[in-house]
Amino acid sequence: MGYPSASHITGRKLAELLGSWSADQRPSSQSLFQYVKQLVLDGRLPPGTRLPAERDLAETLGVSRTLVARTLERLRESGFAESRRGAGSWVTLPGGKCSPTPHGGWYPSASGNEIIDLAQATPTAPPEVGEATDRARLRLVEEITGHGYHPQGHPVLRERIAERYSRRGLPTRPEQILVTNGAQHAFALVLRMLVAPGERVLVEHPTYPNSLEAIRGTNASPVAVPMVPGGWDLELLEATLRQSSPRLAYLIPEFQNPTGALMGEADRARLVAMLRRSHTTAVIDETLVEVDLTGSAPPPPVASFAERNVITIGSASKAFWGGLRLGWLRAPEDVVQRMVVGRAQLDLGCPVLEQLVLAELLADAEAILARRREEWAARRDCLAAALGEHLPDWSFRVPDGGLSLWCDIGAPMGSRLVMAAAEHGVRLAPGSRFAVNGSQESRVRLPYALPEEHLVEAVRRLAKAVSALGEVAAAPALEPQVT
The missing domain is CATH 3.90.1150.10 (Aspartate Aminotransferase, domain 1)
Structure with missing residues (x-):
């Protein structure tokens, strides 16, 4: 089965996905085949994706066209690609093998x-999700006589999210909360509002891969600051802020994904001072903040040191369940209102029942x-x-x-x-x-x-x-x- 009208991936983008495919060995069609195959199995090259022309891919990878042709032949033989004269080659899945x-x-x-x-x-x-759903269904009866749209989020849910921030030492009003379809959605809204194509976004290295995709999706450029054993090199981070002048910084101070590092209180204060000097807004991803296994009091939220320079995003996916598909954004009220207006171009709010379920879970969160x-x-x-x-x-x-x-x-x-x-x-x-x-x-x-x-x-x-x-x-x- 073919997909001649499917989307196309450029040689440059495929090379980015392949990464260091030949770093530890001499380039070969077998190695390239294995890496392309893995991209398909990983879901990063969906079935139907049109592959680059042989000449384009060979030039981008710096290998011979013969090597690329042999790779495509291997992909076809194993069922991971099809070709048609005049239509090129595209990704497929082998029948019955996957x-x-x-x-x-x-x-x-x-x-x-x-x-x-x-x-x-x-x-x-957790089992409490089912119990919370039963209680939320009773609350839903009160909702179905209305229109069901809450562009900023259901008032009860926003109130309970705000209460959790206040208990952590960051006084927050419901008006400062925007409920989103996950933390990734919240980050995408921030990028859409604050970052123009070609601008830079500072990120940790390594970092959460879907956020990198969101940055590149806006045609912005991620600027990497390497993590060091134990956490962050704040001197290097400050130098990068000064030299690259990023429009935005995306950081995960709570159990950084993937390293697991936790930024201490003193470093948070120092970080915010750097951001203020460089006029850089930080998006602080607190998706993992509730997965604190120490039993001790966590450091205060980064936003507690300077609210105007920090937008905080969070999610129910780790603490409760990813299937709720709910997250949120905390920011100054005027920023939230701008987000609500800009959001109307993408969606008109989150499902009511799921918001009621999360509100019930937050009532008994501890x-x-x-x-x-x-x-x-x-x-x-x-x-x-x-x-x-x-x-x-x-x-x-x-x-x-x-x-x-x-x-x-x-x-x-x-x-x-x-x-x-x-x-x-x-x-x-x-x-x-x-x-x-x-x-x-x-x-x-x-x-x-x-x-x-x-x-x-x-x-x-x-x-x-x-x-x-x-x-x-x-x-x-x-x-x-x-x-």
Whole structure:
């Protein structure tokens, strides 16, 4: 089946997605084939995407056209591409060899193994979601006689979100809250309002990959500031603010995704002073703020040091459930009102029932979160112990919160490990997914959102995948490389 009218990906964009596909070996059609195949299985090259012309891709990658032609031939032979004279080539899926995962993307059926998904750091819903839904349905009766539109968010939900900020030391009125369809939606609204094409957005490196896509989607340029062991290099961050003059900064001070680092109170005050001097607005992503596993008082919100320079975004996805698809934005009231006006170009608000459900959950949030934090801490420790037993050469820092370990696997083989892991029934996200320019190949992110028995089994399978990679590296080449 073909898709001759599907979307097109340029050679430059495909090269960005491929990252360092040949960094640790001589370029070959087999290597390029494996990396393109992984992009398809990962969902980053959807079926129907028209591939670049051979000459364009060869020039962009700096390889011979013969190598690219052989790669396309391999893709066609394995069912991952089709070609038609005059129409070019496009991505397909091999019939019967792939199945959709519960969280998106396509992966080969691992011989007799159920896929264990470690690509998503997303916990399942607590039982309280069902109970909150039952209570919300009673509240819904009061709503259905009205029009059902709340462009800024349901008043009850905004009030309860504002109350949680106030209890954390950041006095907040409901008028300062905008309810959105997730934190990603909130960030997209900020980018749309504040950033023009060609402007710069400062980001941590590594960082949350979907935010990078949102930045590039506005034709803005991400400017990376590397994370250092233990957290942030504020001197380097200040120098970058001064030299690049970014319009916006996107930062994750609470259990940074993927490193798990937590910014202390003194550094938050210093950060805000830097932002004020450089006239840069910061978007502070607090998606993981509730996943604090320390049991101690968290640092005050960044916005408590300077409200005019900070827009805070949050989400229900980690604390409660991603299926609610609800997030929010906290900012000065005039900024929120501008967002509400600009939002009308995209949507007219969030579903009422889900907002009522979240309002019910927030009414009893501490009891729910206390139990979930104990569960997450036990899973974190279980994953760390399993890695120590089965993959002792891997190194990582056990974080005080968040939902994942950021593992150094000891060699630049992250993307190859992802493909080997898929063959053993484990879905992974390579470190390169979190990088601005395709580096971080010596890293993988391992979430601990799944039950403990799944985590242990996943690590056992990963150990087998690592062993298989070592055997392949030690074996002689079975065919000549095409350059």
